[in-house]
Amino acid sequence: MITGEFAPTSGDTRVLVTGGGKREYLSVQRDLSRARATMGYCPQFDGLQPNMTAREHLQFYAQVRGMPTELIDHTVESLLAKMSLDKYADRQAGTYSGGNKRKLSVAIALIGEPAVVLLDEPST
Structure with a gap:
């Protein structure tokens, strides 16, 4: 219900x-696009492209989220370092261990510093 995938019964x-300096409550049902723009989501099962590197994944999702171009490289490098993926940054995701795939999925969810981050079993 939080993601808007399912409507509440009431x-x-x-x-x-x-x-x-403002506070605003967004209705997920009435303003789905704006509400989702405030969320990051890490699904239970990785949706990574095996032939893309961690750096390419993060750059792609930063663009999809509408991040200004001049902020993308810094954001990507910061997330790679925070998730201890910097030494794997240019290797294809298909070669990663399960743990590194989960780290990359969490990093994707954190792009743009969303107000809400939904994590579905991030450490399995």
Whole structure:
């Protein structure tokens, strides 16, 4: 229900968004696009492309999330370092251990510093 994939049988699902000194509750049901833009999601099963590197994945998802081009390289390098993936950054994801695949999926969820991060078994 939080992601808007399923509608609640009653009531409303709302996400608190803050910034610029403002607080706003977004209804997931009524304003799905804006609500989802505040979320990062790490699915239970990795949706990684085996022929893409960690760096390529992060660059791609940063672009998809609408991150300004001038911020992408710094963001990607920062996430690679924080997730201890920097030494694997230019290897294809299909060669990663299960743990490194999960780290990359978490890093993807963190792109753009979302207000809400949904993690589905990130350490399995």
